[in-house]
Amino acid sequence: MNHPTSGQPELLVLRPLMPAQMEQLEQAFQLHRYDLAEDPEALLHEVGGRIRGVVTSGAPGFQAAMLPRLPALEIVSTSSVGTDSIAVAACKEKGIHVTNTPDVLNDDVADLAIGLVLNALRRLGDGHEYVRSGQWSQRGMMPLGRSLKGKRMGIVGLGRIGLEIAKRAEAMKMDILYTSRNRKDVPYPYYATPVELAANCDILMLACPGGADTRHLINAQVLDALHPEAWVINISRGSVVDEEALINALQRKSIGGAGLDVFENEPHIDTRFQQLDNVILFPHHASGTTETRSAMSQLVVDNLKAHFRGEPLLTPL
Ligand code: NAP
Numbered sequence: 001m002n003h004p005t006s007g008q009p010e011l012l013v014l015r016p017l018m019p020a021q022m023e024q025l026e027q028a029f030q031l032h033r034y035d036l037a038e039d040p041e042a043l044l045h046e047v048g049g050r051i052r053g054v055v056t057s058g059a060p061g062f063q064a065a066m067l068p069r070l071p072a073l074e075i076v077s078t079s080s081v082g083t084d085s086i087a088v089a090a091c092k093e094k095g096i097h098v099t100n101t102p103d104v105l106n107d108d109v110a111d112l113a114i115g116l117v118l119n120a121l122r123r124l125g126d127g128h129e130y131v132r133s134g135q136w137s138q139r140g141m142m143p144l145g146r147s148l149k150g151k152r153m154g155i156v157g158l159g160r161i162g163l164e165i166a167k168r169a170e171a172m173k174m175d176i177l178y179t180s181r182n183r184k185d186v187p188y189p190y191y192a193t194p195v196e197l198a199a200n201c202d203i204l205m206l207a208c209p210g211g212a213d214t215r216h217l218i219n220a221q222v223l224d225a226l227h228p229e230a231w232v233i234n235i236s237r238g239s240v241v242d243e244e245a246l247i248n249a250l251q252r253k254s255i256g257g258a259g260l261d262v263f264e265n266e267p268h269i270d271t272r273f274q275q276l277d278n279v280i281l282f283p284h285h286a287s288g289t290t291e292t293r294s295a296m297s298q299l300v301v302d303n304l305k306a307h308f309r310g311e312p313l314l315t316p317l
Contacts, residue, residue, distance in 0.1 A: 006030050009308050010047065012070070014056040017079060018290075021297035025055070028305060044069050053077065053304055059266065059284075061085025067094060075307045079296045081105060081160075084210035084237055088317055098317045099303040103160055104295040105287040110164035112286040113235045114172070116259030117153070117203055119280045120231045121146040146229070149173040154201030156194055156217070157208025157236065158184050165205055177201055180208075194218060198225035203233060210237025220245035229256040235286045238264040247272050250279060261286045 010030045016022055025031055032051070037043040048069040056062050058080035064087035067073070075097040078086055083100050091098050119125055122145040129135075130142045153169045155162045158178040166176045166188065176188040179197045183190045191197040194217055198204055204226060208214050218232065218241045226232070232255065234241055243264050249255045257278035263269040266284055273279055287293065303314050 009052045010050045011053040011055055011304070012047070012051045014054060014060050014062065015079070017055065017297035017300055018294050020294065021301045024301050025304070028301075028308075029053070053307070055079075055300060055304070056086070058082050058085055061087075062091075063087055064090035067091070067096075075099065075304065077300045077303050079293075079300050082210055082237060083317060084239065092317075097307060097313060099300070099313055099315050100317055101296040101299045102315055104299060105292045106160050106164045108289050108292040109161050109235055109286040110168055112261060112282070113161075113165045113205060113207070113233060114168045116233045116235070116261065116280055116282065117148065117169070117205075117231070120203075120233070120257055120259050121148055121151070125280060150175070151202040152177055152200065153203045153205055154178065154191070154197040155205045155207055156180075156197065156240075157206065158186065158188070159207065161235070162205075162207035165207060169205075174203075194222045195225045198222045198230075202227070202230050204230065206232070206234040206236040206240050208236050208240060210239045214240050216240070216242040216245075218242065218246070220248070223249040223255060226255045228254060231256045231259060233259040235261045238262045238266060243270055247276075250276050253278065 008028065008030045010032060011025065013031055013033050013035055015035055017025065032043060032047050034040050034043060049071060051070045052072050052074045054062055054073065054076045056076065056078050062076050067090060073096050076086065076091055077099045079101055081100050081102045083098065086098060088098050127142060150173065152175045155166060155176065155178040158166065158180045169176055177191060177197060177200060178188050179191045179194055191200065206218060220242065223245055232246065246258060247270065250258060259280040261282040262284050273281060287296065299315060306313055
């Protein structure tokens with residue numbers, strides 16, 4: 001379907017949306033499936049000049065190197081709130097709009113963050129394995145976990161998702177502390193740096209954006225400030241953590257452990273993580289529910305339709 005027959009705006013799909021929203025796109029636009037192309041280069045060569053919109057997500061993102069191949073591009077719409085993999089500045093320089101999907105994923109991501117905390121302190125995965133492997137009947141009671149109640153959760157990045165995590169943690173009777181670039185109008189104690197926050201918490205919860213500004217924000221110095229039973233939970237981006245320093249801390253057991261939804265090199269993560277017994281690993285799936293992925297997909301469709309109707313974008317960057 002690469003011929004400009006319909007008169008509809010032509011979109012390049014780098015990563016598809018949910019099926020129902022792909023149907024909506026197919027009705028309103030002419031789609032070119034870069035993601036399915038046997039020869040993506042040949043596809044770009046053939047249709048690149050006619051592409052007016054790009055549909056993508058956090059992975060594969062959208063690289064500036066593609067811009068010269070898409071001279072008619074007007075909008076890049078990503079099904080992600082994180083834009084660290086999208087060449088936002090390069091797009092804006094050329095007057096190309098970028099939209100993302102804020103808010104609709106806050107609840108699921110916050111739920112997963114709390115799930116990782118529960119898993120860490122109450123050892124859900126260990127308990128599952130204890131029963132499944134028959135150890136319960138052979139050894140009796142499994143080792144004790146730790147309470148959430150009264151633990152101090154230090155949130156790095158008290159934005160949309162961070163605030164939802166805080167609300168849930170409060171409901172579990174945890175104390176909330178935070179660091180952000182700016183102090184917020186919230187009743188939680190503010191710490192100016194991640195190091196100070198780490199020195200005062202039991203759970204270091206990472207909920208800030210990825211990208212150059214936060215690269216390795218959580219480094220050896222921050223990890224050294226944590227006490228030996230403290231956990232790092234990361235639902236932000238892998239780039240936020242210096243993984244070499246984290247693996248070192250986990251191997252030395254200078255911290256209690258790490259619950260990780262995101263990694264520096266996804267999906268080919270550092271294999272040392274798989275050797276450790278003080279980690280909980282999750283495949284970058286904090287927003288991975290049918291409901292949320294549908295809502296994110298719908299926001300992509302609605303932004304694209306709004307743009308090509310000349311209406312205001314719903315969630316521009
Ligand atoms: P947001 O509303 O923009 O909140 C981000 C927060 O991070 C803000 O409070 C911001 O502080 C803070 N921040 C930014 N740079 C910082 C720095 N250098 N040091 C400390 N704090 C900093 O974003 P959001 O919607 O909550 O999303 C946050 C991130 O979560 C996304 O960018 C994405 O990478 C990640 N995410 C992951 C998943 C997943 O599947 N694991 C899903 C969704 C989102 P100020 O307000 O003071 O500027």
